[in-house]
Amino acid sequence: MIDVRRLRTDLEATTAALSRKRVPAEDVQRAASLDVASRDLASQTEDLRARIKVLSRQVGEVMRASGPQAAEELREQSRRLGEELSALEARAAEVDAQLRDALLRLPNLPAEDAPEGASEADNVVVRTVGFDPGRYQPHQRVPHWDIGNELGILDLERGAKIGGSMFPLFRGAGATLSRALCQLALDRNSDAFTEVRPPSLVRAPVLEATGQLPKFADEAYHIERDDLWAVPTAEVPLTSMRAGEIIPEAELPLRLMAYTPCFRREAGAAGRDTRGLLRVHEFDKVEILSVCTREQAPEMLQELLARAIGSIEALGLPYRVLDICTGDLGQSHARSFDVEVYAPGCDMWLEVSSVSWFSDYQARRAGIRYRPSGGGGNQVCDTLNGSALAVPRVWAALVETYRQEDGSVLLPECLHPYFRGATRIAASVSR
RNA sequence: GGAGGGAUGGCAGAGCGGCCGAAUGCGAGGCUCUUGAAAAGCCUUGGGAGUGCAAGCUCCCCGUGGGUUCAAAUCCCACUCCCUCCGCCA
Numbered sequence: 001m002i003d004v005r006r007l008r009t010d011l012e013a014t015t016a017a018l019s020r021k022r023v024p025a026e027d028v029q030r031a032a033s034l035d036v037a038s039r040d041l042a043s044q045t046e047d048l049r050a051r052i053k054v055l056s057r058q059v060g061e062v063m064r065a066s067g068p069q070a071a072e073e074l075r076e077q078s079r080r081l082g083e084e085l086s087a088l089e090a091r092a093a094e095v096d097a098q099l100r101d102a103l104l105r106l107p108n109l110p111a112e113d114a115p116e117g118a119s120e121a122d123n124v125v126v127r128t129v130g131f132d133p134g135r136y137q138p139h140q141r142v143p144h145w146d147i148g149n150e151l152g153i154l155d156l157e158r159g160a161k162i163g164g165s166m167f168p169l170f171r172g173a174g175a176t177l178s179r180a181l182c183q184l185a186l187d188r189n190s191d192a193f194t195e196v197r198p199p200s201l202v203r204a205p206v207l208e209a210t211g212q213l214p215k216f217a218d219e220a221y222h223i224e225r226d227d228l229w230a231v232p233t234a235e236v237p238l239t240s241m242r243a244g245e246i247i248p249e250a251e252l253p254l255r256l257m258a259y260t261p262c263f264r265r266e267a268g269a270a271g272r273d274t275r276g277l278l279r280v281h282e283f284d285k286v287e288i289l290s291v292c293t294r295e296q297a298p299e300m301l302q303e304l305l306a307r308a309i310g311s312i313e314a315l316g317l318p319y320r321v322l323d324i325c326t327g328d329l330g331q332s333h334a335r336s337f338d339v340e341v342y343a344p345g346c347d348m349w350l351e352v353s354s355v356s357w358f359s360d361y362q363a364r365r366a367g368i369r370y371r372p373s374g375g376g377g378n379q380v381c382d383t384l385n386g387s388a389l390a391v392p393r394v395w396a397a398l399v400e401t402y403r404q405e406d407g408s409v410l411l412p413e414c415l416h417p418y419f420r421g422a423t424r425i426a427a428s429v430s431r
Numbered sequence: 432g433g434a435g436g437g438a439u440g441g442c443a444g445a446g447c448g449g450c451c452g453a454a455u456g457c458g459a460g461g462c463u464c465u466u467g468a469a470a471a472g473c474c475u476u477g478g479g480a481g482u483g484c485a486a487g488c489u490c491c492c493c494g495u496g497g498g499u500u501c502a503a504a505u506c507c508c509a510c511u512c513c514c515u516c517c518g519c520c521a
Contacts, residue, residue: 043481046490053490056502060449063501071501078501246478369478378478 007032020326034099041092108361111335117325130318143345144396145276173425180418185286185389193257198237201228209366211332230263234287243366253292277392289385308353345400350393355386
């Protein structure tokens with residue numbers, strides 16, 4: 001969440017910044033008013049509590065000096081104040097809960113240099129690499145769901161039989177490819193990132209820290225019996241790994257990476273882009289993430305982006321980079337770059353990575369701070385993350401791009417080590 | 432799943448319901464002494480909120496949330512986590 005103090009010292013500027021993200025001024029004003037009310041009630045309760053403390057001490061002294069009877073009047077006085085106090089506290093709790101909820105729902109401020117825009121149509125293509133629409137042969141213009149079927153490496157029908165629609169099933173070399181892509185991403189980033197294998201089911205506060213709750217509860221799978229949530233991305237458990245901790249500045253920046261399955265209900269996107277692997281409920285992804293200082297953040301954003309692109313380049317896929325406009329930035333995001341690969345079979349640009357800077361929005365929710373080396377007060381950290389590689393869409397673009405005239409799929413060289421000597425995927429006999 | 436035990440500051444570890452935000456030890460930082468170091472001595476050393484130009488003042492936090500009481504780290508209840516034993520299990 002944003003720093004409440006911004007609402008006190010900089011209400012106008014904050015409202016203006018949030019309006020770039022299409023947040024109505026009333027929402028900001030409401031939070032600001034609740035904050036005023038909350039502080040007012042807090043100072044009243046503090047006052048009362050202080051008086052009760054003094055009285056209580058006196059009660060003790062009088063009782064010791066002159067016995068219980070002598071203290072009766074003081075006790076009565078304190079009891080009355082106590083009743084007043086609990087009434088006041090109840091009101092304060094009510095207002096605080098409202099303030100917290102309002103604050104939790106306010107999006108992060110966009111970065112100043114994030115491009116202005118109303119929707120995804122206004123995202124700015126920063127660069128396009130390796131894309132030449134005239135280069136593609138007819139045998140590459142086959143969508144991956146057909147290729148997958150033909151080669152027996154993607155079985156959407158049987159996936160649906162087991163998990164329902166949008167739960168893909170990979171088999172044979174298709175399954176190997178899925179795993180190989182993850183392994184590739186982990187290997188490529190192991191020079192600087194610590195690998196983590198976190199839980200895939202998490203508690204509500206963990207989802208709240210990264211911004212999925214309370215606002216986007218419909219997007220996540222919830223296991224009611226145990227009140228656990230399936231992670232939509234490794235960003236969620238990785239960000240909360242250091243929740244509530246104060247990290248010495250010397251340890252920053254933290255660099256973490258994790259492979260996890262990712263679960264998404266895609267409630268808001270029903271019916272859109274649902275063919276094949278374009279949008280699925282469960283997929284594998286390797287995420288890279290950093291916790292750092294405000295000063296380290298800009299460089300880290302570039303590093304994460306370079307690493308996300310690095311894997312795509314290694315795979316030899318054409319891609320482009322989008323600078324996400326204010327109207328399309330996610331709730332927690334200050335600045336985002338999307339990486340899209342071109343899939344010739346479906347003739348579409350597929351988003352395969354989103355590299356984002358969250359400023360201190362997530363870290364404040366999660367309570368991740370650092371102790372500055374030079375002394376002074378503890379500071380809230382910045383967080384950044386991006387997909388190092390998200391399997392299904394890369395899988396799709398890859399089989400479409402590398403499909404040969406005979407229908408087999410040639411594997412890019414960087415994947416060979418993971419394929420037990422194979423260099424191409426041909427039709428398998430067994431079904 | 433069953434039976435026990437536990438959770439206090441960076442760590443260890445005290446804490447008859449009333450100067451306890453918390454003894455003590457270790458660790459860390461600063462200073463004195465020293466040519467330098469060690470030793471010794473002195474001092475400092477948790478997090479957060481409000482208010483004030485500031486010095487400061489006030490309040491909250493002893494796993495979390497409730498309750499009892501004039502007053503809770505201390506008593507009661509619930510939950511979470513950790514440890515030990517039994518059962519089950521990849």
